[in-house]
Amino acid sequence: MKKIGVLTSGGDSPGMNAAVRAVVRKAIFNGLEVYGIYGGYTGLINGHIEKLEIGSVGDIIHRGGTNLFTARCPEFKTLEGQQKGIEQLKKFGIEGLVVIGGDGSYQGAKKLTEHGFPCVGVPGTIDNDIPGTDFTIGFDTALNTIINAIDKIRDTATSHGFTYVIEVMGRNAGDLALWAGLADGAETILIPEVNYDMDEVISKLNRGAERGKKHSIIIVAEGVGSAIEIGKIVKERTNFDTRVTVLGHVQRGGSPSAFDRVLASRLGAYAVELLMEGKGGRCVGIQNNQLVDHDIIEALAKKHTIDKGMYTLSQELSI
Ligand code: ADP
DSSP states (O other), X not given: OOEEEXXXXXXXXXXHHHHHHHHHHHHHHTTOEEEEETXXXXXXXXXXXXXXXXXXXXXXXXXXXXXXXXXOOGGGGSHHHHHHHHHHHHHTTOOEEEEEEOXXXXXHHHXXXXXXXXXXXXXXXXXXXXXXXXXXXXXXXXXXXXXXXXXXXXXXXHHHTOEEEEEEOOTXXXXXXXXXXXXXXXXXXXXXXXXXXXXXXXXXXXXXHHTTOOOEEEEEETTTOOHHHHHHHHXXXXXXXXXXXXXXXXXXXXXXXXXXXXXXXXXXXHHHHHHHTTOOSEEEEEETTEEEEEEHHHHHHSOOXXXXXXXXXXXXXXX
């Protein structure tokens, strides 16, 4: 393989730039040519493709978002869209593709693989919901952003005696909520993977108030539902002074943490290694601090799960 392409797709995540940098530098170091595809699968279909040099990825390792831009591209879900993409790749002489993104982007890479085009998926999403890896690029940064925000909210909660319901991102996965809740000592963590009982949520708040707690924090993963609705129920049933904060897109941006930069560098470079060995149809990840790769079709057939032990611990520590 002499020419490879790289694109970022779906929701942006901090560390995507570091991953692109690693792909480009690792490829050039090994004598390959690298092409940047701008705007995810939309750029692939439209042929928005440019050759990248060593300097093209200078000064981006510490920047959030993605300099290759990203997009949601419904057309790529169609056979026609996928064929247009493959034609563009052929036109530029690109023989392998690194796709950095979340599970939707992996579906696109899977389709290319099924059409016989070698692709390697790199997990770039704050949601940590990709099977075959313990961590996705951007999760750690988003988690730290959430922690910083909750620490600030906690100051106000303590000062006023508010009960706070805080909604965090994560799509259908509860990882951000669970890790944030454990790291911030939240009283209650509501995640989509575990059914919750509103009576238990309320009685826990009441128990806390009885032992003199001035404030409480309930973290709600977006996959569970609206924090605003949950806040209304809490207020109705307890009459505690309840406030709701939906953290929103602040969680997606910002300079990537050291962990995410290192993870992105390792995974991006590993993806290039696989393509150089002629291995397509793979997705890369980190498990037990070892770089791993899996068949992308098999990986997508599996479901990401939360660490049940961590959930139990969060409950034991927030009695
Ligand atoms: P993420 O990658 O963050 O999960 P999306 O779910 O929006 O984000 O997926 C990103 C893009 O991947 C979509 O806009 C689409 O172009 C492509 N994609 C998603 N699902 C498929 C699919 N089933 N087949 C082909 N391409 C897909």
